[in-house]
Amino acid sequence: MDNIAGSKSSLSWAVNVSVLALVLLWLFPTVGLFVSSFRTADQISASGWWKALFPTEQTVQVRTGGREAAVQDGDLFVVTGNLLTDEGGPGADAEIVAFGVSSRAIGAYQVGETAEFSDGEETLALAEDGSYRYTSVEEPGRRGQRVFLTAVTAPEFTTDNYRTILFSGTGQDNMANAFFNTLTVTIPATIIPIVVAAFAAYALAWMDFPGRALLIALVVALLVVPLQLALIPLLRLHLGIGIGKGYLGVWLAHTGFGLPLAIYLLRNYMVGLPRDIIENAKVDGATDFQIFTKIILPLSFPALASFAIFQFxxxxxxxxVAKVFLIDATGSTTVMTNQIVELLGTRGGNWEILATAAFVSIAVPLVVFFAMQRYLVRGLLAGSVK
Amino acid sequence: MHPALQGLLTIVIGVGGCVGYFYFSNQFLDKVLYPAKGPNAGRNINRANQIRPWLFLFPAMFALGLYLAYPVFETLRLSLTDRSQDGAFVGLANYNQMFSEAKFWEAIRNNMLWLIVVPAASTAFGLLAAQLTDRISWGAAAKSLIFMPMAISFVGASVIFKLVYDTRPVEQDQIGILNAVWLQFEGGVGSFLFLKALPLIMVLGFAGIVAYVAYILLMPFLGKSSRSEGSFLTIMRIIGAVVAVWLVFVSLRSLIGIVFSDLPYGQPQTWLTVPFFNNFFLMVVLIWIQTGFAMVILSAALRGIPEETVEAAIVDGANPFQIFFRIKVPQIMPTIVVVWTTITLTVLKVFDIVFAMTNGQWETQVLANYMFDKLFRANDWGVGSASAIIIMILVSPILIWNVYNARKEMR
Incomplete structure (x- = not known):
């Protein structure tokens, strides 16, 4: 209705706003995890991640210098220093909003003012940059006086979590092994079904033989068979013929489970290729094998890519599938998804570990997704709309 | 051997073996078995061409048969035997045992809830997103972002949403966004609008849509259409209509609950442990993932609508809502059905989300997780197989429908 001359929808701004709301709603959860993976454990448990993006106001307790730092100046003891950068301070970037010297009035004084302690014998003057001058009639105690700083700190992020998860972590906290295991499972399990399915799809699309329609119907039927049904019989089979639990078993299982979709997608695509090319090649004396490898396969690249992304x-x-066919009692072949589920059980509250681990496992599919979205969409359309 | 090396070797052997098999079997057929020369050249070529399809098909068919077809029957057989009695035939004992378990009925109830809510919500959101994004300049980018969760694993999504649902004691800052939002409500006007009025409207809308579907389904019996159909479709229509009427009844009844419920304002909630409602918090995860899928397909379907029909409607003075519901939606109905059934299949198999987030505690059990429990914790293969067969039975209407459609299309 937009493309009719002269009629511009008055709802246009409403549409824009609704789409923006929808997109933000959909992004919000993922962004939360992403931001959390760059925060320290303390930061995560102190405030919601949405606050991490903005400067936060927080109150910290610091101490002035003690007896050793005191200098006698007339009849006063004087301590000078910097509350922001001294040990325990919030750091030089923080901006002091208010300060106080008693836990009952932690924000009683503004920067530049001089605070008086309740005994009337001590004062504290604090400048904007955090430097202070503390005076006392009596010699100060060994540990110095408590001061409460209300300071605004800039957002702070760290990549330490990723260092822990990928390199330095120990035991469950280290995902490097699981990452390579996942990769080891994925690549053969993506490539092998493509090869097997491509030949079958060609036969179903371009070769004439009795029972072809029945076989296509069978593939369509197997497309929806829940793989839950296959778990016990196949595990028994694998244990029976000596494959046991391991990579070979999981590769075979993924190949078997991926084949119906692969055959279906590829056949639908190959059927649409122009008949002339194939018949011309036949007239020129090409065998089916040659037609397949020299003509069909290169032309089917988009469909191959679609399926490869799906399967990946x-x-x-x-x-x-990994839990049933791959991971044995030793757990040395664990994959990332499994390790994350275990982390959820044992480290349920350690969000810095969980968020980072989850993001490490999400990152690769996301890259693939954004890089090859075109093929993914095409595959979805070919697989479902028909 | 290092697994990576083993993987590489497997790729080489797997791919090389496949290609080698195809190449040499074809060579064998053409050169040795039925050579295309000599006195019988013509007959030999014909024979070779009769056999060749099966050479191409054999590996795939073998794998399909072994990994998908055979297990269906083997699972059926296992569901009738008892492992602890050395695989003795026990008839329907496993099913009887399963039917007497409260956890099983809980899983069935939850699965039905999932089956109704997730496909409906994903399709509705997908349709909404498709319709809206098609009309704006940055629609492609918006689509890509809504589609993104498709790439995220169910486990990853579970972690993401566990953070959303996280709970802290009331005196600490909430780090889960849901609780942070929840604590903003204190029982005033805003709370009434968002927590009473909005759900009320949503449930009413849902009931309205379902009632409309029931009306469409019952149309042939009300004398509005003279088209005659097969008895199978008639039965499906009646079943669908009965389910729809029941849904309308249930949603109208739940309105009372929404109006009169007493909400615990100011208390952080552990969302995943609130019985019954926690199911919906789990469903949100799947809806979040599946909406992008629905959107992409429905958006393509919307674009395929002939422009003239829309223009004709505008000329006749239809408003945008009429155009959408009376012109566009009826034309993409077949696609909506496909999206709906595809998501239904995903829902029936949903395992990872429940396993990672609650593991079926707090009344969130679903069939697939129930089955996993039986198989690998209780080690009861009989009951596990029986529950797998139940999943298969739930899937089979869709299976038959798909095959029926595929055959119709091929004619």
Whole structure:
């Protein structure tokens, strides 16, 4: 209705706003995890991640210098220093909003004012840059006086979590091993079904033989068979023929489970290729094998790419198949999804570990997704709209 | 051997083996078995061409048969045997045992809830997003962002939403966004609007849509259409209508609950442990993932609508809502059905989300997780297989429908 001359929808701004709201709603959870993965454990438990993006006002307790730092000046003892940068201070970037010298009035004084302690014998003058001058009639105590600073600190992020998860972490906190295991599962499990399925799809699309329609119907039927049904029989089979639990088993299982979609997608695509090319090649004396490898395969690249992305995302993100066919009692072949579930159980409150681990596992599919979205969409449309 | 090396070797052997198999079997067929020369050249070529399709098909069919077809029957057989009695045939004992477990019925109830809510919500949101993004300049970018959760694993999404649902004691800052928002409500006007009026409208809207669907389904029986159909479709229509009427009844009844419920304002909630409602918090995760899928497909369908129909409607003075609901939606109905069934399949198999977030505690059990529990914790393969068969039975209407459509299309 927008493309009719002269009629511009008055709802246009409403549409823009609603889409923006929808997009933000959809992004919000992921952004939360992403931001949390760059914060320290203390920061995460102190405030919501949405506050981490803005300067935060927080109150910290610091101490002036003690007896050793005091200098006698006439009949007064004087301590000077910097509350921001001294030990325990919030750092030089922080901006002091208010300060106080008693826990009952932690924000009683503004910067530049001189605070008086309740005994009337001590004063504290604080400048904007954090430097202070403390005076006392009596010799100060060994530990110095408590001062409460209300300071605004700039957002602060760290990459330490990623260092822990990828390199320096120990035991469950280290995902490097699981990352490589996942990769080891994924790549063969993506490539092998493509090869197997491509030949079958060609036969179903371009070769004439009795029972072809029945086989296509079978593929469509198997497309929706829940893989839950396959778990026990196949595990028994694998244990029976000696494959046991391991990479070979999980590769075979993923190949089997991915084949219906692969055959279906590729066949639908190959059927649409122009008949002339294939018949011309046949007239010129090419065999089916040559037609397949020289003509069909290169032309089917978009469909191959679509399926490859599907299968990659599916195997990378899979938990169930890996749990059943791969991960044995030793747990040395754990994949990332499984390790994250275990972390959820044992480190449920350690969000810095959880968020980072989850993001490490999410990152690769996200990159693939954004890089090859075109093929993914095309594959979805080919697989579902028909 | 290092697994990475083993993986590389497997790729080489797998791919090389496949290509080698195809190449050499074709060579064998053409050169040795039925050579295309000599006195019988013509007959040999014909014979070779009769056999060749099966050479191409064999590896795939073998793998499909072994990894998907055979397990269906083997699972059926296992569900009738008892592992602890050495695989003796026990008839329907496993099913009887399963039917007597409260956890199983809880899983069935939850699965039904999931089946109704998730496809409906994902399709509705997807349709909304598709319609809206098609009309703005930055629609492609918006789509890509809404589509993004498709790439995130169910486990990753579970972690993401666990953070959203996280709870802290009341005196600390909340780090879960849901509780932070929840604590903003204190029972005033805003709370009434958002927590009573809005759900009320949403449930009413849902009931309205379902009632409309029931009306459409019942149309042939009300004498509005003279088209005759097969008995299968008639039965499906009646079943669908009965379910729809029941849904309308349930949602109208829940309105009372919404109006009169006493909400615990000011108390941080542990969302995942609130019985019944925690199911919806789990469903949100799947809806979040599946909406992008629905949006992409529905958006393509919306673009495929012939421009003339829309223009004709504008000329006749239809408003945007009429155009959307009376012109566009009926034309993309087949696609909506496909999206709906595809999401339904995903829902029936949902395992990771429940496993990672609650593991079926606090009345959130679903069939797939129930089955995993039986298989690998209780080690009861009989009952596990029986529950897998239940999933299969739930899937089979869609399976038949898909095959029926595929065959119709091929004719």
């Amino acid at each position: 995302l599916w195997t990378w993100n899979d938990l169930l």
